[in-house]
Amino acid sequence: xxxxxxxxxxxxxxxxxxxxxxxxxxxxxxxxxxxxxxxxxxxxxxxxxxxxxxxxxxxxxxxxxxxxxxxxxxxxxxxxxxxxxxxxxxxxxxxxxxxxxxxxxxxxxxxxxxxxxxxxxxxxxxxxxxxxxxxxxxxxxxxxxxxxxxxxxxxxxxxxxxxxxxxxxxxxxxxxxxxxxxxxxxxxxxxxxxxxxxxxxxxxxxxxxxxxxxxxxxxxxxxxxxxxxxxxxxxxxxxxxxxxxxxxxxxxxxxxxxxxxxxxxxxxxxxxxxxxxxxxxxxxxxxxxxxxxxxxxxxxxxxxxxxxxxxxxxxxxxxxxxxxxxxxxxxxxxxxxxxxxxxxxxxxxxxxxxxxxxxxxxxxxxxxxxxxxxxxxxxxxxxxxxxxxxxxxxxxxxxxxxxxxxxxxxxxxxxxxxxxxxxxxxxxxxxxxxxxxxxxxxxxxxxxxxxxxxxxxxxxxxxxxxxxxxxxxxxxxxxxxxxxxxxxxxxxxxxxxxxxxxxx
Ligand code: NAD
Numbered sequence: 001x002x003x004x005x006x007x008x009x010x011x012x013x014x015x016x017x018x019x020x021x022x023x024x025x026x027x028x029x030x031x032x033x034x035x036x037x038x039x040x041x042x043x044x045x046x047x048x049x050x051x052x053x054x055x056x057x058x059x060x061x062x063x064x065x066x067x068x069x070x071x072x073x074x075x076x077x078x079x080x081x082x083x084x085x086x087x088x089x090x091x092x093x094x095x096x097x098x099x100x101x102x103x104x105x106x107x108x109x110x111x112x113x114x115x116x117x118x119x120x121x122x123x124x125x126x127x128x129x130x131x132x133x134x135x136x137x138x139x140x141x142x143x144x145x146x147x148x149x150x151x152x153x154x155x156x157x158x159x160x161x162x163x164x165x166x167x168x169x170x171x172x173x174x175x176x177x178x179x180x181x182x183x184x185x186x187x188x189x190x191x192x193x194x195x196x197x198x199x200x201x202x203x204x205x206x207x208x209x210x211x212x213x214x215x216x217x218x219x220x221x222x223x224x225x226x227x228x229x230x231x232x233x234x235x236x237x238x239x240x241x242x243x244x245x246x247x248x249x250x251x252x253x254x255x256x257x258x259x260x261x262x263x264x265x266x267x268x269x270x271x272x273x274x275x276x277x278x279x280x281x282x283x284x285x286x287x288x289x290x291x292x293x294x295x296x297x298x299x300x301x302x303x304x305x306x307x308x309x310x311x312x313x314x315x316x317x318x319x320x321x322x323x324x325x326x327x328x329x330x331x332x333x334x335x336x337x338x339x340x341x342x343x344x345x346x347x348x349x350x351x352x353x354x355x356x357x358x359x360x361x362x363x364x365x366x367x368x369x370x371x372x373x374x375x376x377x378x379x380x381x382x383x384x385x386x387x388x389x390x391x392x393x394x395x396x397x398x399x400x401x402x403x404x405x406x407x408x409x410x411x412x413x414x415x416x417x418x419x420x421x422x423x424x425x426x427x428x429x430x431x432x433x434x435x436x437x438x439x440x441x442x443x444x445x446x447x448x449x450x451x452x453x454x455x456x457x458x459x460x461x462x463x464x465x466x467x468x469x470x471x472x473x474x475x476x477x478x479x480x481x482x483x484x485x486x487x488x489x490x491x492x493x494x495x496x497x498x499x500x501x502x503x504x
Contacts (some may be wrong), residue, residue: 002172004171004172004177006180009171009177009180009181009184010184012141012169012171013141013184013185015169016112016169017111017112018166019164019166020109020111020112020139020167024164024167025134025137025139025167026109026137028083028087031134031137032083034134034164034168035080035083035134035135037163038076038127038131038162038163039073039077039080041161041162041163042069042073042076045154045158046065046069048158049068049151049154050069051150052123052148052151052153052154053068053150055149056119056122056148056150056291057120057148057247057288058287058288058289059244060286060287060288063243067124067243067244068121068123068124071124071128072123072124072127075128075403075423078403078420079131079132079423079424082421082424083135086107086135086424086425087107087136087424088107089104089106089107090105091103091104091105092105095464095465095467096464096466096468097464100437100441100442101434101435101437102434103434104432104433104434104435105430105431106430107429107430107431108428108429108431109138109428110136110187110211110427111138112138112141112186112187113133113138113141113186113187113188113189113190114141114143114181114188115129115133115140115142115143116178116190116191116192116193116201117129117142117144117192118192118193118249119145119147119148119151119291120148120244120248122144122145122151122152123151123154123155125215126142126144126155127142127155128423129190129213129418129423129426129427130168131423132423132426133427134163134167134168135423135427136424136426136427136428137428138188139166139167139168140167140168141169141170141171141181141186142155142159142170143170143171143172143181144170145193146172146177147291147292152172155170156170156172182201183204185210186205186210187210187211188210188212189201189204189210189211189212189213190212190213190416190418190426191213192215192249193215193216193217194217195218198216202214213414213417213426214409214414215249215409215416215418216367216409216413217339217341217367217413218253218339218364218365218366218409218412219253219336219339219340219364220250220252220367220388221359221366221369222237222253222254222256222372222396223255223256223257223356223372223373223382224237224255224256224261224373225257225261225375225378226258226261227374227375228372228373230261230264230265230268231271233394234268234269234272235268236372236394236395236396237345237372237396238269238276238345239396240252240395240396240397241323241345241396242276242343244288245342245343246341246342246343247288247290247291247295247342248397250367250368250396251340251397252345252396252397253339254329254335254336254345254346254348255345255347255348256347256349256350256359257347257349258349258351258352259349262347265325266309266310266327269323273311273323277323281322281323282320289318289319290319290321290342293319295319295342296314296316296319296321297316299321299341299342299344300316300321301334302334302338303335303344307327307329307346308324308325308326309326309327309347310323310325311324311325321342323343323345324345325345325347326345326347327347328347328349329346329348331359336348353378353382354381357382360386360388361385364411364412364413365388365409365411365412366388366389367388367389367409368389368390368391368392368396368399369382369391369392370391370393370395370396371391371393371394373394374394379393387410387411388410389407389409389410389413389414390405390407400419404421405419405420406418406422407422448460448461449461
């Protein structure tokens with residue numbers, strides 16, 4: 001057991017700050033070396049990761065590889081491949097007032113970053129932001145969730161074997177350790193977890209006005225209408241619900257549809273689930289368990305037999321809860337008062353899309369919204385009249401894998417976003433730098449700003465500063481002028497030649 005006393009934590013953070021101050025993480029070669037070592041860590045320890053995920057969540061090999069190990073390898077390789085491009089200073093265009101100057105956006109690391117992970121995808125949610133923070137040139141304190149014990153221990157053991165020991169350090173502990181850690185000053189905090197703890201983290205960050213990304217949760221609704229193929233839609237909703245035992249932040253939380261569709265969904269569930277998991281789901285190697293007793297007990301209190309249309313059975317000794325469908329659920333039922341985060345799907349009957357939209361808008365903004373329809377008007381009705389972190393039409397969860405789109409919440413489901421280049425930008429301070437011309441012409445152009453002020457100076461300045469929409473980028477104007485002068489000189493030469501010959 002490592003020492004995470006208050007004194008030890010102080011040293012850990014100070015060591016990371018000292019390491020950052022040496023400037024070594026700013027070197028792109030150093031960053032790439034660390035990212036390559038991280039890729040090696042993933043490859044050389046794939047089996048150990050699968051085993052840890054199986055201990056923590058009874059995660060299957062397929063889910064472990066697809067949603068954790070392979071996802072992380074893909075991500076780190078993308079970071080390595082794009083690092084030079086993303087880290088390069090940008091040269092934005094400038095207006096007339098700065099025609100003699102240079103504008104440049106430098107990509108600075110923030111400094112010492114705290115990454116706090118959640119237990120449901122314990123490796124990915126901790127190491128994806130860590131990799132991006134490394135790529136952006138930061139030092140990182142990595143705090144895995146203590147609830148996924150085996151995965152947390154694995155990270156604590158492996159990270160020091162592969163990464164620079166001062167720049168990147170793991171702190172493994174529960175609420176007490178995290179509370180102590182949060183007393184320190186960080187330059188960025190990246191938190192994944194519940195909205196309740198997100199508020200605690202945000203309050204701690206506020207002490208130093210530390211910029212923060214909060215990847216939180218909430219209830220992600222689904223709407224299904226009669227234009228969608230019910231069997232396919234049910235498969236996709238069930239897959240999102242059963243993946244990781246429903247313990248996915250963007251899992252479809254509840255379904256809204258008409259009573260007729262509700263009956264068809266229940267029939268489809270009866271057809272699909274035995275095909276996926278066999279007659280005894282508990283025996284299936286592909287079905288996860290609830291992470292701990294506390295969550296098991298919480299989930300069991302969310303439903304009673306009367307509304308169960310499918311499933312409902314559970315085993316506390318194994319933390320097993322069957323995929324469970326509840327029908328005719330009312331907004332006042334217990335299951336609708338909190339994020340479910342388990343394999344229970346309540347169906348709330350609604351008359352139409354507008355009723356579903358009104359319901360969504362009467363609650364906190366969801367992390368994700370799912371709509372199954374082939375009717376474009378209905379699709380647009382949801383897109384234009386609701387706000388959520390992300391939307392996926394005709395599927396669930398799949399938007400998470402498209403890393404050219406930012407992933408994050410809005411309102412109580414979170415702030416900030418990451419994935420792909422958005423991850424690199426999240427951990428990067430974009431430092432705007434204007435390099436002014438100090439010559440006589442530059443000073444003449446600038447001098448109208450000095451007192452004594454006058455109307456003429458004001459007119460000159462407002463003209464210089466005015467934003468102009470130009471179809472030709474400003475930097476090409478000198479070439480156009482030279483080209484124009486060239487063409488004019490040809491015409492003038494021709495004119496002189498003609499007039500001389502006609503005078504003869
Ligand atoms: P959690 O909020 O309980 O824990 C997250 C982290 O906070 C852990 O590292 C934990 O040690 C720490 N923590 C817990 N209590 C604390 C306290 N009082 N003070 C300081 N730190 C504390 O979340 P969880 O149970 O690990 O994860 C479940 C939640 O996370 C769900 O709401 C889910 O939707 C959300 N989630 C969101 C995303 C996302 O990407 N948006 C991903 C996964 C999970």
